[in-house]
Amino acid sequence: MNNQLTIAIPKGRILTESIELFAKIGIHLESMLEDSRKLIFEYPEQNLRALIVRATDVPTYVEYGCADLGIVGKDTLLEQDKDLYEPLDLKFGYCRMMVAEPVNLAKSDDPGRWSHIRVATKYPHVAEKYFASKGVQAEIIKLYGSIELGPLVGLSERIVDLVSTGETLRQNGLVEVETIAEITTRLVVNRASLKTKHQRIRGIIDGLEKIIS
Known part of the structure; x- marks a missing residue:
């Protein structure tokens, strides 16, 4: 079974703070901060890839399974009301x-x-x-x-x-x-991914929870 994870993150302040947060649990996405027009970043050594998308598109990518995880403001979630699992308030971007x-x-x-x-x-x-x-x-x-x-x-x-x-x-x-x-920034998860990649996603959720609590 393919255990690769895909994370969707919007550009801007959320991107910078998300990368800093992920680094604290051993997920390194720093190359996303380089001045680049790239939209997809591959991290084969971490069995991971990351997408840069518009903030308003993050819930759609996650809901349709193009991304397993997403980082997005609660304002976007309230407006779109997508069918997503929202396990964590990341407590930045207030x-x-x-x-x-x-x-x-x-x-x-x-x-x-x-x-x-x-x-x-x-x-x-x-x-x-x-x-x-x-x-x-x-x-x-x-x-x-x-x-x-x-x-x-x-x-x-x-x-x-x-x-x-x-x-x-x-x-x-x-x-x-x-x-x-x-409003704060939230972690959202595709519901099917939570079942098929449960152990890995649960590990990320638990790791982030310890950092922000």
């Missing part, structure tokens, strides 16, 4: 998914009295579920970037977006109103 609105609106606004609102976001699925759970009718406008611009040009009254320090909101005259979820 931020908050927030509802935010212009400062002037917030001065007299009461979220408890919202009935119909218009919201711009990269996370339409999460936003729709959240407002529905509060009994609020929300018109969701999907954007792919610069979400803060929505209220500034009258596209929406409010936004749902990730907030780390809050500096971008402040610079654009917006304030946080409600927290939808706290």
Whole structure:
């Protein structure tokens, strides 16, 4: 039986921190940090290969078994709701998914009295579920970037977006109103791989758990 593992990791800060974490349990993927256009990295001596993919694509590669394991933000998992095993919070990449609105609106606004609102976001699925759970009718406008611009040009009254320090909101005259979820980076596993390569995957999960606990 082929016991080779494939790991999908997005580029950027998650890649760097993931490689540092894996190194602590003896999995060395440092060559992924080299300035390269490569998307597949082979590590035959570790019986391993790694893929660099877009963060939003990690759950898809793992769900379909093209990768056995993946590293991805909880925001992506909440939005896509894929059928994956999510054994570990890796406890880095912390931020908050927030509802935010212009400062002037917030001065007299009461979220408890919202009935119909218009919201711009990269996370339409999460936003729709959240407002529905509060009994609020929300018109969701999907954007792919610069979400803060929505209220500034009258596209929406409010936004749902990730907030780390809050500096971008402040610079654009917006304030946080409600927290939808706290977001960190997660390890996800293909459900079939967990059965067919159980011992090896379990060893990785247990090793990482000891490091981050």
